[in-house]
Amino acid sequence: MASSIFEDKTKTPNDEMLSETLVDSYPIWQDFKSHLAKEHGQTTEEWKYYGQKSGWILKTFLKKRNLFFFVPAQDFFKITFVFGDRAVAAVEQSDLPSDIIDALRNARKYAEGRGIQIEVKTGADLEVIKKLVDIKIEN
Numbered sequence: 001m002a003s004s005i006f007e008d009k010t011k012t013p014n015d016e017m018l019s020e021t022l023v024d025s026y027p028i029w030q031d032f033k034s035h036l037a038k039e040h041g042q043t044t045e046e047w048k049y050y051g052q053k054s055g056w057i058l059k060t061f062l063k064k065r066n067l068f069f070f071v072p073a074q075d076f077f078k079i080t081f082v083f084g085d086r087a088v089a090a091v092e093q094s095d096l097p098s099d100i101i102d103a104l105r106n107a108r109k110y111a112e113g114r115g116i117q118i119e120v121k122t123g124a125d126l127e128v129i130k131k132l133v134d135i136k137i138e139n
Helices: 015-040 085-092 098-106 123-138
Strands: 044-049 056-062 065-073 076-083 113-120
Touching: 015 056, 015 065, 015 076, 015 113, 015 123, 065 123, 076 085, 076 123, 085 098, 085 113, 085 123, 098 113, 113 123
Parallel strands: none
Antiparallel strands: 044 056, 056 065, 065 076, 076 113
16 A cells, blocks of 8 residues: 555645545644745645555645645654754654654654654644654754
């Protein structure tokens, strides 16, 4: 099964499909997008089909900078961030939950940085990804 709920290469996801799939987490996604616009300005979104194993994933950019990957699932979504060294240090100094800090600290380091994926199902998860995106943009 693909990591995204949207596996059909011929059908690019749209807001109606997201609303039907994410159900109660769709307003959380909308709140997150509103936070981005209000705090950081206009972002650009690009749906990309990454193959049978991954399906459709939404890349979000601020200007030309990749902020995160949005992976839709049934009734929730996942956000994947990649942090450089400065951002990792900022996360380690933050008041984020210790399991998030530990997961990032222990993530394998690549040339692009360290990656972490967060499942977003509740308002508490929303607050975590808001802090993470703010740290990413500031660092």
